[in-house]
Amino acid sequence: MTSFLIPAFLLLVLVLVLLLRPFIFPPKVEATSRRQMNAAIYREELDKLELERAAGSINDADYEIAHAEMRQRLFQDTNEEDDRSVMGSSKLTVISLCLFITVLSAGFYFFLGDATRIAEKNTQQPMTQDGVEKMVAQFAAKMEQDPTNLQGWVMLARSYRILGRNAEAAKAYERAGNFIDSDPQLLADYADVLASNANGSFAGKPLKLINQALKLDPNNLMALWLSGTASYAAGNYKAAVQTWERLAQQLPPGTEDARSIEASIADARAKGGLPSKAGINTKGVSGKIEIAVDMKSKVKSGDIVMVIARKPGERMPVAVLKTSVSEFPMSFSLTDALAMNPSSPLSGLSEASIEVRISKTGMAKPEVGDLISAPQIVKVGANNVRLVIDQVRQ
Structure with missing residues (x-):
């Protein structure tokens, strides 16, 4: 909130300085008063009247009447308290304007702005x-x-x-x-x-x-x-x-x-010994998954068992079986139905590297704490593969 209010205050000060510059920095030359301006105007009128009489445009009687009226108006217009221009306004005017603009801008902001929500947002803590x-x-x-x-x-x-x-x-x-x-x-x-x-x-x-x-x-x-x-x-x-x-x-x-x-x-x-769907090659790898005694306590309900087949020497899986944890030993079967890429089926390999991993998240990427077995290279078509979970990934 402070990081917002400080720039806002400085901006307000700048606006006030620019707006009230004539009041804050008065001109060095003293301003002309209203009485002086009126006197100068009537002096010019009297000069014109004198020129008209000299030129014969008006007679002496009219001249005296007009001259008397001008003297009377001049006396009335200059017989009042001197009122100087705005340049000479008092400090009270400046202070009043500053207060008015500040209060008005602050009122508009807090009524239409977001100061309250900004303050609330800054006080909010991440949900734990x-x-x-x-x-x-x-x-x-x-x-x-x-x-x-x-x-x-x-x-x-x-x-x-x-x-x-x-x-x-x-x-x-x-x-x-x-x-x-x-x-x-x-x-x-x-x-x-x-x-x-x-x-x-x-x-x-x-x-x-x-x-x-x-x-x-x-x-x-x-x-x-x-x-x-x-x-x-x-x-x-x-x-x-x-x-x-x-x-x-x-x-x-x-x-x-x-x-x-x-x-x-x-x-x-x-x-269940049921026939596979048409078009799916049944050639694959099957067997049982066992777990070491000291690893059983690390298995929790909701963990995911992943049986992974790879081409020997490569990291990209060819087929992956994901299933929830059940009682051990548990059976598994990897076929072309589980192929990661239909154009590279498991049945197209003569041998495959097989391993099993128990994941807490079910993510494909191995994580620290996953329970794993040692990889085995087996013939594709083998149906008696035994995988033992006996390690913790470090």
């Missing part, structure tokens, strides 16, 4: 995790005072979900009552929270909510994904493939989401 937690806590306290606000409970549930507090999110969704019964997205979100709280189990209420959401909207993306995941977890790979294929049809081709769902479909096909 503690700040967000405090806001959510205040919102929760407000909701306790207004428990009939069902929409508010939904907003609170979503806030808890963003913070990763799924237990509180589930309670908030429950208190939202029938507000969510007609909204397929809210039903799917509620089911996802309940399944997360049940360690990935969709049995009971989560599956009921998913089916209710799909009944309202058969193409809801979240509900389709959860339905396929529930079927996959139950070992019903055929149902998982059918559901996920409905989901894949709604995703833009070539996007990260489309590749991810295609990977999940390929994995379900491999585990």
Whole structure:
């Protein structure tokens, strides 16, 4: 705020100096008074009258009358207190003008300007995790005072979900009552929270909510994904493939989401022994992923398992499988459906370097703290590859 007010004050001073320069710096030559000006005018008129009488334009009688009238007007116009020009105005005028202009400009600025918002903006601090937690806590306290606000409970549930507090999110969704019964997205979100709280189990209420959401909207993306995941977890790979294929049809081709769902479909096909889609070469690499005992405590719910295939000696992946963490050992299958570039499929290699990485963020770039396995060079077509996660990326 100070950085703005100082230049503004200096600019105001400059404007006042330029505007009031005639008052501040009076002329060195004394200004002519009104009485002096009037006397000079009448003197000139008297001279003209004298010339007219000398030229014979007027007679002596008219001359005396005109001369008497001029003397009378001259006396009246010069018989008043001397009034000097503006150049000689008092200091009071200058002070009054300065105060008037300053108050007027300040009033316009604070009425129409942004001084208050600038000050507020400068006092604002970046939002922190503690700040967000405090806001959510205040919102929760407000909701306790207004428990009939069902929409508010939904907003609170979503806030808890963003913070990763799924237990509180589930309670908030429950208190939202029938507000969510007609909204397929809210039903799917509620089911996802309940399944997360049940360690990935969709049995009971989560599956009921998913089916209710799909009944309202058969193409809801979240509900389709959860339905396929529930079927996959139950070992019903055929149902998982059918559901996920409905989901894949709604995703833009070539996007990260489309590749991810295609990977999940390929994995379900491999585990269920189902025929692959036409046009996709089934030649690839499959096997199991294991984890060292001392690494198990480092794995958290929500971590992403990434199985990566590369051409030996190169850094660019040929195929990548992304899936959520489940119980170990877990199966994997890399095929051309997971190819990063359709023109460079995995089936086109004779050998591939295979490794597995558990990522906290799911980002393609390795990060410090990721759990990794040692790379293995295997024959493309091998189906008994064993990958062991036993290292932490430094």
